[in-house]
Amino acid sequence: MTTTHFFSFFIITTLLTLTGATDFVRPIDRSLLGLNRKQKVSHFKFYWHDIVGGKTPTSVQVVPPPMNKINTTSAFGFVAMIDNPLTLAPELTSKLVGRAQGFYASACQTEVDLLMAMNFAFIDGKYNGSSITLLGRNPVFNKVREMPVIGGSGLFRFATGYAELRTHWFDLKTGDATVEYNVYVMHY
Ligand SMILES: *[C@@H]1O[C@H](CO)[C@@H](O)[C@H](O)[C@H]1NC(C)=O
Numbered sequence: 541m542t543t544t545h546f547f548s549f550f551i552i553t554t555l556l557t558l559t560g561a562t563d564f565v566r567p568i569d570r571s572l573l574g575l576n577r578k579q580k581v582s583h584f585k586f587y588w589h590d591i592v593g594g595k596t597p598t599s600v601q602v603v604p605p606p607m608n609k610i611n612t613t614s615a616f617g618f619v620a621m622i623d624n625p626l627t628l629a630p631e632l633t634s635k636l637v638g639r640a641q642g643f644y645a646s647a648c649q650t651e652v653d654l655l656m657a658m659n660f661a662f663i664d665g666k667y668n669g670s671s672i673t674l675l676g677r678n679p680v681f682n683k684v685r686e687m688p689v690i691g692g693s694g695l696f697r698f699a700t701g702y703a704e705l706r707t708h709w710f711d712l713k714t715g716d717a718t719v720e721y722n723v724y725v726m727h728y
């Protein structure tokens with residue numbers, strides 16, 4: 541390769557990299573993804589049931605806290621998988637609108653402060669089959685907690701927003717809890 545050839549090759553590859561003109565990625569029109577529509581803001585309200593006790597729990601511990609290594613009342617390190625019902629009213633027998641599937645884990649050594657990662661899989665009406673994804677921090681004994689909505693699928697593509705959590709009911713004996721969720725989501 542002559543020096544001139546080398547420089548042409550170098551300039552062309554640099555230009556291709558800078559303009560992003562590769563097979564891997566290309567810009568597309570917003571309207572192809574429905575992003576030319578006006579963005580909506582929706583408020584969803586429902587109740588999340590963490591059923592730990594009884595014969596048919598929806599929340600099961602999969603990793604116990606490593607108590608031999610730590611000394612904490614917050615069960616730091618424990619992980620529970622959930623497939624919790626989401627209902628319209630506080631009663632578990634009220635209309636099922638979806639399920640909260642994911643896990644929560646104790647992420648704090650000094651208080652009960654959970655890391656939560658969940659998909660809300662809706663089954664109601666036009667939202668059947670669509671989901672939103674939450675990832676956040678839940679200091680469970682605070683009156684109000686807030687967690688980000690980081691995305692979604694189906695009708696919730698490109699979703700962002702947040703959820704406000706308020707404990708509606710908590711049974712100290714079984715560990716069962718019902719939590720009110722108010723979710724504010726921006727979507728198309
Ligand atoms: C845990 O810590 C407390 C004080 O912080 C201490 O009194 C107790 O003995 C410790 N327990 C264990 C198992 O290390």
Ligand SMILES: *[C@@H]1O[C@H](CO)[C@@H](O)[C@H](O)[C@H]1NC(C)=O
Binds near residue numbers: 665
């Ligand atoms: C939701 O969609 C699934 C699959 O398309 C269907 O089987 C089910 O009956 C629907 N549920 C409701 C409540 O519409």
